[in-house]
Amino acid sequence: MSHTAELIAVGTELLLGNIANTDAQTLSKELSALGINVFYHTVVGDNPERLRRAVEIARSRADLIITTGGLGPTCDDLTKNVLAECFGKKLVYNEEAAQRMEAYFRRLHPDTGAMTENNYQQAYLPEGCVPFQNDWGTAPGCGFVSDGVRVVMLPGPPSECGPMFRARAIPFLAECTDGVILNRSLRVFGMGESAVEYQLRDRMNAMQNPTLAPYAKEGEVELRITAKAEDEDSAQAMIAPVEAELRELLGELIYGADVDSLEQVCLGLLKEKDLTLASAESCTGGLIAKRMTDLPGSSAAFRGGVVSYCNEVKNQALGVSQALLDQYGAVSPQVAQAMAEGARKLMGSALALSSTGVAGPDSDERGNPVGLVYVALAWNGGVHVRELHCAGSRSRIRTVAASHAFDLLRRKLTGLSL
Amino acid sequence: MSHTAELIAVGTELLLGNIANTDAQTLSKELSALGINVFYHTVVGDNPERLRRAVEIARSRADLIITTGGLGPTCDDLTKNVLAECFGKKLVYNEEAAQRMEAYFRRLHPDTGAMTENNYQQAYLPEGCVPFQNDWGTAPGCGFVSDGVRVVMLPGPPSECGPMFRARAIPFLAECTDGVILNRSLRVFGMGESAVEYQLRDRMNAMQNPTLAPYAKEGEVELRITAKAEDEDSAQAMIAPVEAELRELLGELIYGADVDSLEQVCLGLLKEKDLTLASAESCTGGLIAKRMTDLPGSSAAFRGGVVSYCNEVKNQALGVSQALLDQYGAVSPQVAQAMAEGARKLMGSALALSSTGVAGPDSDERGNPVGLVYVALAWNGGVHVRELHCAGSRSRIRTVAASHAFDLLRRKLTGLSL
Numbered sequence: 119m120s121h122t123a124e125l126i127a128v129g130t131e132l133l134l135g136n137i138a139n140t141d142a143q144t145l146s147k148e149l150s151a152l153g154i155n156v157f158y159h160t161v162v163g164d165n166p167e168r169l170r171r172a173v174e175i176a177r178s179r180a181d182l183i184i185t186t187g188g189l190g191p192t193c194d195d196l197t198k199n200v201l202a203e204c205f206g207k208k209l210v211y212n213e214e215a216a217q218r219m220e221a222y223f224r225r226l227h228p229d230t231g232a233m234t235e236n237n238y239q240q241a242y243l244p245e246g247c248v249p250f251q252n253d254w255g256t257a258p259g260c261g262f263v264s265d266g267v268r269v270v271m272l273p274g275p276p277s278e279c280g281p282m283f284r285a286r287a288i289p290f291l292a293e294c295t296d297g298v299i300l301n302r303s304l305r306v307f308g309m310g311e312s313a314v315e316y317q318l319r320d321r322m323n324a325m326q327n328p329t330l331a332p333y334a335k336e337g338e339v340e341l342r343i344t345a346k347a348e349d350e351d352s353a354q355a356m357i358a359p360v361e362a363e364l365r366e367l368l369g370e371l372i373y374g375a376d377v378d379s380l381e382q383v384c385l386g387l388l389k390e391k392d393l394t395l396a397s398a399e400s401c402t403g404g405l406i407a408k409r410m411t412d413l414p415g416s417s418a419a420f421r422g423g424v425v426s427y428c429n430e431v432k433n434q435a436l437g438v439s440q441a442l443l444d445q446y447g448a449v450s451p452q453v454a455q456a457m458a459e460g461a462r463k464l465m466g467s468a469l470a471l472s473s474t475g476v477a478g479p480d481s482d483e484r485g486n487p488v489g490l491v492y493v494a495l496a497w498n499g500g501v502h503v504r505e506l507h508c509a510g511s512r513s514r515i516r517t518v519a520a521s522h523a524f525d526l527l528r529r530k531l532t533g534l535s536l
Numbered sequence: 537m538s539h540t541a542e543l544i545a546v547g548t549e550l551l552l553g554n555i556a557n558t559d560a561q562t563l564s565k566e567l568s569a570l571g572i573n574v575f576y577h578t579v580v581g582d583n584p585e586r587l588r589r590a591v592e593i594a595r596s597r598a599d600l601i602i603t604t605g606g607l608g609p610t611c612d613d614l615t616k617n618v619l620a621e622c623f624g625k626k627l628v629y630n631e632e633a634a635q636r637m638e639a640y641f642r643r644l645h646p647d648t649g650a651m652t653e654n655n656y657q658q659a660y661l662p663e664g665c666v667p668f669q670n671d672w673g674t675a676p677g678c679g680f681v682s683d684g685v686r687v688v689m690l691p692g693p694p695s696e697c698g699p700m701f702r703a704r705a706i707p708f709l710a711e712c713t714d715g716v717i718l719n720r721s722l723r724v725f726g727m728g729e730s731a732v733e734y735q736l737r738d739r740m741n742a743m744q745n746p747t748l749a750p751y752a753k754e755g756e757v758e759l760r761i762t763a764k765a766e767d768e769d770s771a772q773a774m775i776a777p778v779e780a781e782l783r784e785l786l787g788e789l790i791y792g793a794d795v796d797s798l799e800q801v802c803l804g805l806l807k808e809k810d811l812t813l814a815s816a817e818s819c820t821g822g823l824i825a826k827r828m829t830d831l832p833g834s835s836a837a838f839r840g841g842v843v844s845y846c847n848e849v850k851n852q853a854l855g856v857s858q859a860l861l862d863q864y865g866a867v868s869p870q871v872a873q874a875m876a877e878g879a880r881k882l883m884g885s886a887l888a889l890s891s892t893g894v895a896g897p898d899s900d901e902r903g904n905p906v907g908l909v910y911v912a913l914a915w916n917g918g919v920h921v922r923e924l925h926c927a928g929s930r931s932r933i934r935t936v937a938a939s940h941a942f943d944l945l946r947r948k949l950t951g952l953s954l
Contacts (some may be wrong), residue, residue, distance in 0.1 A: 133574045135564030136751055136760065138556050142579070146553030156551045157586055161560070161577035168575055175593060192733060234734050275752070277928070308885075315610060316652050332610075333554055334693070342554065368665035397843070403829025404815075407843040413822025414897050414930055422849035424842055425815070425825040431840035431883055435853070465849055479832050508696070512832055 123156045124180035126172055128188030128197050129258055129274055130163040138173035141186040141272070144280040145532055152291065153299045153346065154182065164193050166200050173204045177267050182291070184283075186291035187274025190257035193238035198260075202244040202523035205264040209242040215249050215258045222256060250286035254278040285363040299346045304364055306339040307380060307525050308371045314339045317367070328356045330364075337508075338380075370534050373525070381409045382386035387531040388419035389427035390467075395527070396465030397423030398436050398457040400448060401475040401491055405520045421465045426457065436460030447484045449474050451492050451503040468531070469498045471523040478512045491519040495526040495536070502526060502536040541574045543591055546606030546615050547583040547692055547940040559604040559690070570597030570709065571716050571764065572600065575868055582611050587618045595622075595685050600709070602701075603693025608675035609648040609654035610687035615680075615689055620662040623682040627660040633667050633676045634659035640674060668704035670922045672696040679708040682894040696916040718771035724757040725798060725943050726789045727946055732757045735785070744773045748782075755926075755936035757796075757944070788952050791943070798942035799827045805949040806837035806887075813945070814883030816854050818892040819867060819909055823938045839883045844875065854878030865902045867892050869910050876914035888914045889941040896930045909937040913944040913954070920944060 125142050130267045132139055142159045149156050155403060157180065162172045169188070176183050188197030190511050202209050223233040240257050243249055250259035255278040261270045270287050272351055311334035318341075322330045326341060328345035343360045345423040347353035365372060374383045397406045407423040425430040431441050438456040446452045454474050462470035475491025476482050489508040494501055506522055527536055550557055560577045567574050575598065580590045587606070594601050606615030612945040620627050634656060641651040650950050658675050661667055668677035681690045688705050690697045724732060729752040736759075740748045746763035761778045765771035792801045794900060806813055816825045825841040828834050844850040847861050856874040864870045872892050880888035893909025895899050907926040912919055924940055926933040947954055 131575065131749065131751060132560075134568050134762070135561045135565055136564070136758075138558045138561040139577070140556045143553045143556040144548075146551055148553070150552050157581065157583075158590070159550065159557070159577070159579035163575065165575075171597075172576070179589075181671045193736075234730075236734075236737065312652075316654075319610075319654065331549065333549060341553075344552070399822075399825075403838075404817075404825030404833075404843065406840060407817075407822030407845075411823075411843070411845060412934075416821075417845055420821075420845050421843045422843045422853065423822060424853070425822065426831070426842045427825075427829060427835055427838050427840045434884075435840065435842070435882055464853055466852075489749065513830065516830075 121154050121182050123154050123181045123182040123184060124176040125156065125159045126169075126176055126183060126185045127159070127161045127184060127274070128164065128169055128193075129161075129164075130186075132161045133163045136228075140276050140440050141184060141279045142466065144185070145184060145272075145283055148180050148280075148283055148288070150299050150301070152288070154291075158163070164188065164196055166196060167382045169196065169200045170204060173201060177204075177265075181266060182268045182270070184270045184272065184287075186265060186272050186279050189259065189271060189273050195239060195242070198242070198244065201269060201271060201431060205244070205262070205267075205269065207244040207246065207264065210245045212241050212243045212249055212258075215243060215251070218251050218258070219256050222252070224257035227365050248290055250282055251451070252278060252282060253285070254281045255341055259286065260534055261287060272306070298350055298353055299344060299349075300357060302343045303376050304341040304343070304361065304368075304372050305374045305377060305380075305520065306341060306368060306371050307337070307373050309339065311339050314341070314368075325360075328353075328360055330360060337521050370529075377521070379409070380521055380528060384524050384527045384531070385410065385416055385419055387528065388534065389415075393469060393532065394419055394421050394465075394467040395533075396421050396461045396467035396470040397523075398470060398472040399423060400427065400432070400457070400460035400473055401477045402473040402516050402520045402523070403427060403477075405516050405522055406471055406473065409524075411521060421467045424461055424464065430450055432457060436464065447482075447483065447486070449476055449482055449486045449490060449492065451494075451505065454494040454503050455496070458494040458501055462496045468498060469527065471527060472496070473519050473523055475508075475519060477515045478518075489515055491515065491522075493519060493523040493526060495523070495530055498531065502530075504536070539600050539775065541572050541600040541602060542576045542578065542594040543574065544587075544594055544601060544603045544605060545577070545579045546582065546587060546611075547579075549624055550579045550605075551581045554818075558690065558694050559697045560948055562694065563604070563690075564699055566698075566701055566706070568717050568719070570706070576791045576918050577755050582606060582614055583616050583757070584614060587614065588622060589711075591619065591622045595683075599684060600686045600688070602690065604690050604697050605653060606693050607689060608658060609679065613657060613660070616660070616662065618688060619687060623662070623666065623680070623685075625662040625680070625682065627661045630659050630661045630667055630676075631659060633669070636669050636676070637674050640670070648952060665711075666708055668700055668708075670700060671703070672699050678707060679705065693773045700718070709863065716766075716768055716771055718768060718775060720761040720775045720779055722759040722761070722779065722786075722790050723792045723795060723798075723940065724759060724786060724789050725755070725791050727757065727786070729757050732759070732786075739781075743778075746778055748778060754932055755939050767886060788947075791946055797827070798946060800831060802942050802945045802949065803828065803831050803834055803837055805946065807833075809949065811887060811949075812837055812839050812885040813881075814839050814879040814888040815887035815941075816879035816890040817841060817843050817887060818845065818850070819895045820877070820891040820934050820938045820941070821845060821895075823934050824891065824941055827938060827942075839885045842879055842882065850875060854882065865900075865904070866896055867900055867902070867904045867908060869912075869923065872910035872912040872921050873914070873919050875913040876919055878913045887917060887945065889945060890914070891937050891941055893924070893926075893933070893937060895933045895937075907933055909933065909940075910945060911937060911941040913941070913948055915948065920948075924952070
């Protein structure tokens with residue numbers, strides 16, 4: 119049978135806007151992969167009466183309720199108390215849960231090992247529940263079934279919520295899943311969202327299963343094909359023709375499928391071809407290097423970079439000639455080229471990326487407008503400069519500029535025209 | 537009178553976990569500043585019947601309903617259609633809204649200027665509403681009052697939702713606000729959340745207005761004092777003694793009040809003292825430079841940095857001696873020191889920060905464990921190295937290490953012991 123889930127996040131900090139409800143995003147992704155429909159997310163504060171009402175509404179429209187947050191001593195275990203009451207269950211002391219918490223504290227504080235008194239109340243759990251051991255923090259979660267409704271309670275911190283769901287709740291939910299929902303994500307760089315949407319609109323509207331939906335990322339678009347089927351093979355078979363059609367239409371603008379980022383694709387290509395990379399950054403200020411080194415294993419290909427945030431550093435560290443800086447200014451295709459060549463030489467890499475531009479909020483002293491950026495790629499025997507006119511905030515301009523640099527590299531490494 | 541708001545986000549992409557509901561966070565912050573209570577957030581998919589039911593529940597428990605998303609052609613203006621129906625209003629063509637959309641398209645596409653047909657349906661708005669012009673995208677929002685409930689509809693993209701709320705919805709809501717809610721945020725670095733919480737727990741529990749709550753950030757803690765009062769002065773007067781008490785207790789661990797980050801505090805201090813900074817990064821891979829240059833105006837103090845992701849670059853670009861690298865290895869206090877001194881010399885800066893360590897997922901070739909990091913600060917006549925044992929993911933280790941580097945700088949610039 120088909121199951122319907124509702125997520126209830128408990129925490130006044132969510133209603134005050136101090137944090138975003140990223141737990142709901144994490145769990146929604148997981149549930150979608152399990153083939154469980156999520157129809158509503160609800161957020162409620164640390165208030166027993168309002169939480170009780172939210173639970174009553176949820177049980178009237180869902181047969182799986184997953185709560186996040188409101189466990190642990192800070193909030194007097196609000197969620198556990200209210201949910202136990204709503205479903206007519208007592209809380210009982212769980213010796214095993216207490217011992218596991220003690221062990222966690224000893225690991226975290228090897229010198230004292232002492233667990234503070236307020237933590238012991240977390241060892242009380244609804245009678246008859248399946249306790250979820252917390253290897254990522256203190257408050258244990260749990261799951262139980264009552265009146266045909268399955269209830270799962272998870273801690274609020276994202277570093278505990280997601281891992282506990284995957285390791286503890288999924289086995290508990292095994293009986294709930296029916297069929298699979300499979301996603302295929304195609305990543306597009308070099309075409310705006312509205313253009314993609316306009317081109318695909320009629321096609322998307324005509325689709326029921328699989329579906330096709332565009333998601334705008336900063337400066338790029340993700341096209342997500344989603345199929346629901348009895349098993350993975352059937353879902354794959356439904357997705358394949360749609361993917362083929364999109365590849366026919368968008369061609370080399372698609373830089374990857376089921377990948378996280380342009381830089382991830384670049385790192386894979388660099389490793390495959392046994393090539394090394396360096397960077398020289400002005401307006402992106404280290405973002406190219408940071409994005410590359412975010413990736414585990416990047417040291418196999420990335421040798422290093424220079425952030426040259428003033429002309430002296432461009433000149434002295436990267437060897438950009440003073441004459442060039444004087445004649446064309448720091449924001450120019452000539453300087454972008456010299457920076458990439460300089461980084462390649464300094465770092466002894468096969469390839470080098472550079473960026474120079476105006477990230478804003480103000481235009482530069484030569485009157486170059488905010489958003490004008492040059493990115494360059496240097497290789498053995500050549501260099502290519504791309505001129506950009508980026509719109510949006512300082513942060514968006516920097517992100518889009520770094521992405522264009524990676525796009526140059528991706529195109530070069532796959533033999534496309536620059 | 538006191539008002540109660542509910543936020544309804546419309547979008548299947550939220551229920552699939554493709555994006556987080558950051559609009560709810562943005563609007564909650566804004567509403568809290570206006571003194572409007574938010575008791576619930578609801579998320580519902582692109583489904584008219586389920587949206588209708590969510591609206592019916594919301595109007596039974598709130599007198600201000602703010603929707604985000606589901607406007608615009610991609611979703612057939614779902615939200616506008618359902619809300620108009622729920623409140624018994626017709627949709628009427630708004631010539632002004634159409635003209636403004638056309639102008640927006642001309643600005644975005646100066647060559648063609650053509651607005652695609654599917655955009656015109658966005659010019660239909662509920663009769664008698666106040667249209668909210670969209671200067672940040674295409675879909676206009678609107679507000680209306682019906683049956684004692686105030687309804688506000690905003691577009692979903694975060695780059696449109698927040699700005700439209702501030703510029704268009706706040707004036708529309710002026711009559712709803714009563715009193716003010718004021719926040720004071722103290723930022724703490726150098727003490728874990730559970731330690732802070734344990735120390736403050738009894739104090740926090742005893743407080744009603746103002747309240748005090750801790751929020752864990754990556755490697756740091758924010759303590760937020762919130763007061764509700766008739767006017768700003770009264771709220772300030774309630775906050776001041778709590779802040780004084782916390783400063784007494786936590787002293788120099790508090791690095792700032794109502795600031796965004798350690799690096800923001802550092803940049804302010806550097807500018808104030810007319811000093812310059814450089815960086816030399818190994819395990820943080822550009823994150824120190826990136827965080828510094830995220831800040832507008834950072835070019836006044838930040839000269840540049842080197843990301844030395846291999847030993848050759850540490851040696852050739854930063855002048856770290858090969859003997860040092862051979863004897864102690866790249867992850868050592870000696871190399872951290874030499875990197876900071878090398879960056880200072882290369883970049884001609886007054887101060888320089890460095891980092892070298894093991895960000896993971898694997899330990900290094902010398903067997904140094906994941907999470908071992910050395911950060912250093914060099915200045916005219918001295919250098920200081922701090923040894924760190926960071927827990928968590930690669931991303932967390934890099935973030936915490938960069939924060940420790942900034943904390944060294946902050947302490948040096950404010951005359952504290954290192």
